[in-house]
Amino acid sequence: MKATLDGHVLAESDDIVVNGGYAYFPAAAVRAERLQKAAKTASDLACPHGVQFYDVVIDGARTPRAAWSYEAPRPAMQAVGGRFGFWHEVSVD
Numbered sequence: 001m002k003a004t005l006d007g008h009v010l011a012e013s014d015d016i017v018v019n020g021g022y023a024y025f026p027a028a029a030v031r032a033e034r035l036q037k038a039a040k041t042a043s044d045l046a047c048p049h050g051v052q053f054y055d056v057v058i059d060g061a062r063t064p065r066a067a068w069s070y071e072a073p074r075p076a077m078q079a080v081g082g083r084f085g086f087w088h089e090v091s092v093d
Contacts (some may be wrong), residue, residue: 003086024083
């Protein structure tokens with residue numbers, strides 16, 4: 001699977017975990033240089049799994065909060081710990 005935005009590959013792997021309808025990529029498969037941590041909102045801070053959102057930055061263009069990971073997943077989300085999900089404008093297929 002690949003996660004792409006405007007023709008740029010953000011992540012690529014066959015090691016995908018699907019949870020809640022989202023595909024989660026292993027951290028090693030993600031192009032971390034394209035991600036910048038987003039400021040946490042009150043909703044993020046209330047998340048029991050310790051969610052951290054990331055802005056995707058390509059050629060200076062920022063797509064806010066288009067990726068996320070769970071820093072402290074509880075048992076129900078353990079399978080996606082250390083992985084990244086993508087949404088909104090990011091195509092995952």
